[in-house]
Amino acid sequence: MLELLWLLLPAAAASGWIAARRSADTASRRPPERDPAYFRGLNYLLDEQPDKAIDVFVRMLEVDGETVETHLALGSLFRRRGEVERAIRIHQNLIARPTLSREQRAQALLDLGLDYMRAGLFDRAENLFLELRDTKLLQEQALEGLRVIYQQEKDWEKCLQVAEDLESIGGRPLGLERAHYYCELAELARAAGEEDRAHAMLKKALGASKDLSRAIWLQAALEIAAGDYKAGARLLNRIAEQDPDLVPEVLPQLVECHRRLGQRRELVALLEGLLASRGEPAVLLMLADVVQEDEGEPAALRYVAQHLGPRPSLASLLRLIRLAERAPNAVVPDLMPVLRDAVERLLERRPAYQCAHCGFNAKTLHxxxxxxxxxxxxxxxxxxxx
Ligand SMILES: [Zn+2]
Structure with missing residues (x-):
């Protein structure tokens, strides 16, 4: 409640000051009994009786329009504290007042909309934001609210419309967001068997955000489903090049494309290129699969032992141990030193100390x-x- 007190004390002081100044000007223009009510409200707040306090403040509002800003601040404060019903009561009372200025009414509508969103009453919030959008007051905030609502409701067409409206009134660029909305529409189209529409949506997605990996990946999935493994492999390759973090994700499909095309040599060259540039454990495991399939376990064992590299992963170390178990007679030069070296490197990378509260990793004890x-x-x- 202390936070509320700090908010309201200056308002009370100011209204006292205004009242005093006015009574000095002309006794007849003195507002009716404002300060006692304010302090009664404050007392309720201090006694942890916010609902009685709200009653007092709301009644005061009926007689005094100068406290609108304080009511707005009080409402936002309740919302931030998660006391949404109280925020809604305050904002509804504000809106019901006929004497609000256009701007004050717009602010109260926006705040009430945010209250409704917080309470999960999206259709009510939507109506308020639509009203604001049409009156062109606080348009950007209202459109942003609508965008959040439509995202929540997965209404991607409306998301697109709102994002375009936002950009057209000079808001921040939303190319990435629009591209993802198009991708969502493409996925829906694909699920409904409408490949042409899916392709069209992905083209628009790439128009909104050039080289968006998600859109390219969806294009690849469409090509693969249509049996065009060559196009699929080309698109997946593009993702692997531009977005190395996604390599482990696209790898299974990429390997499948090359297998279907019977391009084993190209596949190994591609994987080795990826392994050399990134040292990605998932790539080494995939190569181990390919070698094992083509040449058997002893060959795979030798391959993994040779390529474990300076940044071994636990998964590739485990693969090496399993292969060594299954091919006990395979001749692998220096297998034990390779294993020892890998474990040493893994231990080196492990943080020696960690904060139990925030997870901070440290090399020494702080x-x-x-x-x-x-x-x-x-x-x-x-x-x-x-
Ligand atoms: Zn910490």
């Missing part, structure tokens, strides 16, 4: 966490439990 500044929260990490 008594105060450099991340969250708490004391005695940094503990030694045991084995791999981080």
């Amino acid at each position: 008594w105060q966490c450099p991340g969250c500044r708490r004391w005695s929260t940094i503990k030694p990490v045991r084995d791999l439990d981080h």
Whole structure:
């Protein structure tokens, strides 16, 4: 409640000051008993009786239009604190007043819309935001509210419309968002068996956000489903080149395309290129599969041992151990040093100390966490439990 008190004290002081100044001017223009009511409201707030306090403030509003801003601030404060019903009551009372200025009414409508959104009453919020959009007051905030609602409702057509409206009134660029809306529409079209529409939506997505990997990936899926593995592989390759983080994700489809095309040599060259540039564990595991399939387990074992590299992963180390188990007679030069080296590198990468509160990783024991500044929260990490 202290927060509310700080908000209202200046208002009370100011209204007292205005009242005093006015009574000095002309006794007849003195507003009716304003200050006692304010302090009664404050007392209710301090006694943790916010509903009685709201009653007092709302009644005061009926007699005094100068406290509109305070009511707006009080309403927002209740909403921020998660007391949405109280915020709604305050804003509804404000809107019901006939003497509000256009701007004040718009602000109260926007706030009430935000209250409704917070309460999950999206259709009511939508109506208020639509009204604001049409009156062209607080348009940007209203459109942003609509965009959030339509995203929540997965109404992608309306999302697109609102995003375009927002951009046209000079809001921030929403190319990435629009591209994802088109991708959503493309996925729906694909699920409904409308390939042509899906392709058209993806073209628009790439027009809104050039090279968006999601759109290219969806294009690849359409090509693969249509049996065009060559086009599929080309698109997936493009994703692997421009977005290396997605390599593990697109890898299975990429391998499948090359298998269908019977391009084993191209596939191995491609995978080795990816392994050399990124050292991606998923790529090494995929290569191990290919080698194992074509040349058997001893060959796969030798391959993994040779390519474990300077950044081994637990998954590739496990693969190596399993292959060694299954092919005990395979001749692998220096298998034990390779294993030892991999474990040493994994241990080196592991943080020695970690904050139990914020997860900050440290090489040495700090008594105060450099991340969250708490004391005695940094503990030694045991084995791999981080
Ligand atoms: Zn910390």
